Amino acid sequence: MTYTRDLVPDLTGRTAVVTGANGGLGLETTKVFVSRGAHVVMAVRNQEKATKAVKEIREETPTASLELVELDLGSQASVRKAAEKILARHDQVDILVNNAGLMAMPERRTTDGYEMQFGVNHLGHWTLTALLMPAILAAPAARVVTVTSTAHHFGRPVDPNNPHLNGTYGPWRAYGQSKLANYHFALGLQQEFDRAGVNAQSLVAHPGLTRSDLQLHTVEQGGGGWMGSFFAWITRHTGMGVANGAMPQIRAATDPHARGGQFYGPRFGNRGHAVRLPILRPGADAAIHTLWQVSERETGVALTV
DSSP, X not given: OOOOGGGXXXXXXXXXXXXXXXXXXXXXXXXXXXXXXXXXXXXXXXXXXXXXXXXHHHHHOTTOEEEEEEOOTTOHHHHHXXXXXXXXXXXOOSEEEEOOOOOSOOSOBOTTSOBHHIIIIIIIHHHHHHHTHHHHHHSTTOEEEEEOOXXXXXXXXXXXXXXXXXXXXXXXXXXXXXXHHHHHHHHHHHHHHHHHTOSOEEEEEOOOSBOSHHHHHHHHTTOSHHHHHHHHHHHHHHOBOHHHHTHHHHHHHHOTTOOTXXXXXXXXXXXXXXXXXXXXXXXXXXHHHHHHHHHHHHHOOOOOO
């Protein structure tokens, strides 16, 4: 079955939190959610850009129910503050889409000293998800969708002795590690839900090659080297539009037939309709166990269900 925007069920009465909702995949996901009646918390760093995004969304859906919460995933203090605001306003979170991310950038550190891509793409979302867990579990059947990339295929599991790649940094190595961490996080979270016997579900999705601003931003920031320029060219000429690229994460979040632990992406690897994909990568359980230990140690936040 081809899952299209028209097949997204009525989301009236549901609250969704979308990170990076002010552009690209996050903006498209927000547009679809509000068009089906959901209230969306746009958790974003750039508030000026977010204000413009709200205007764009309301041009399409004048009745859109939206709120802005400032969130810098590169700052654990900002993540905590954002989670506090969301919990103060909402007793339950029905959908959490861990969408925001960075790609193949020059080596940098977050305000907490983490390698930037691991810190933003994974550790920021780890803490946000953990802190929002009371509201997630309060929902009748919440879904947490974490966005990975085909780059997870060349990523290596986190080394507990060097999670921030000190002395071994490479833009694509760091990106692959962070995207594999996203993949393992989604699967590990479902294991936690299963062990606790709760109704919440965790799924993973990837957009394939999509003409969002992520590839171009990478090149503009001087990241990725020749590979960044190459993939930007490939994406510009062969990538899908954002409306199609966002459908895997939208399907994971809304398809009534989707289930926890499933993986959604384009049918033909980097292009095509959003379909369920096989879960690959032997040894995931060991990698998930290590990721949980490292994430708790680095952030000081336990993710318990």
